[in-house]
Amino acid sequence: MKLTLGGTPMVRSLTRIAAALALLLSTAVIGLVGTAAPASADGCYTWSRTLAQGSSGSDVRQLQIRVSGYPAYGAVLALDGSYGPATKAAVKRFQQAYGLTADGIAGPQTYSKLYALQDNDCTPANFSYGELNRCNSSWSGGAVSASTAKANALVTMWKLQALRHALGDRAIYVNSGFRSYSCNSAVGGSSNSRHLYGDAADLAAGSHGFCTIAKRARYHGFNMILGPGYPNHNDHVHLAAPSSRYWSASTCGI
Template identity: 45%
Template sequence: MTDRSPFAPSRRRLLRTAAAGVLAVGAGAVAGPLLAAPAQAYPWGGTLRQGASGTAVRELQIRVAGWAASSAAKVYIAVDGQFGPATFGAVERFQRAYGLAVDGVVGPNTQAKLNALAKGDGSTAHFAWSEMWDSYTSSFAGGAVSAASAQENVRRTMYKLEALRVKIGNLPIHINSGFRNKQHNADVGGIVGSMHTYGAAADMYVAGLANRVIYQHAETCGFSGLERYTIDHQHVDSQAEFGRSWWWESGVI
């Protein structure tokens, strides 16, 4: 579990500085496995419990990343393949939310629920690639990382959004913007180095639900970037996982 302090400088000033240096490190760190593998029935290879390690634990961490905390906390689940206390806590929260036995052990029932959240094409139960790819090109190409890395980052964002969806009462989340290529990002006035160009951000709205409520629940989902809730959409991103500082523009609410 990673815990970093919020930062005070303006978002645009800090991210423009980060784009020149830190991002190059972050981009390599989060590329992760390429996308074709995780289909609907992931081959978990047996029961996973605290102390386990390996690729199945990495996949588990991706799928429970949105259950990073039970209340507002600047923490995220590191995808490091090591089943430690943070992953254990996330599994327990996942189990509780889905009506499973709460023991932090990832056996057949928990694995089946995790698999039910995945579609055969690698996207997730309630989010489609077409919602999240660049609307200019219908692809994940042309961003700050390779198309394969951007798509993998989008997949990880989708699992956090699945958790957020549960926490707001299983209401549909409408995506305004997911991945954006560099040209698209520039055209809409996005900052250089925007997390959208990495596939690690989403702008959304929920019909009939105040953005303030979305923001509050997103504080528990491992999102390290939260734009203020007083505009016409709610932005979330995972910038701390790219070596950036935490940025919750409206603070903790």
């Protein structure tokens, strides 16, 4: 259960923490990342093998979702289940961000950090489905199916988690996420708003400032960044993931 929105959770699962510590101890004994199956350590998803460039499968895609916020400046990581050079580079950036051995190989140390970062519903520790959907709990009525909208929101949350970490692990506040057509109309959203797809989030400035958020978001997998200087966006930063890039925040030099 999360007790804050985008901030520091006040309650953590003792079971998950104990399991993660056990995994770290086993890693210390092994000494090197090997091919042995990592121990089960999370109620959401557990990887059963070490992954590296050349691997493929649904477990690779699960990894890609969680490192989707580390694709480098202006890039977006494909969630295709194929562990290619871009995935290796994203894993390496994730490892560097958290002080792990940065070899681009996903093994026990990397999984241990991911287990510590995610809750049992697979959302990252500092964001929740409720935070990304204040429209309706069914995720229906948008431009895509409810399951797709919810899946898109999950990827967005992992990108926001990466952005939050890059900004010093200080809280990021989401004002708006998924919208059905009726919710979108009620707030005066554009007819083709990315909020209808579940992959958009409007952020308040919080302690960071709009331009700080907008500039940093360029490194964390967002194809759409709209902020101060773009019409009707002086009071928030809009981040989304359409198929092509569109960045506009002229006040911030974007």
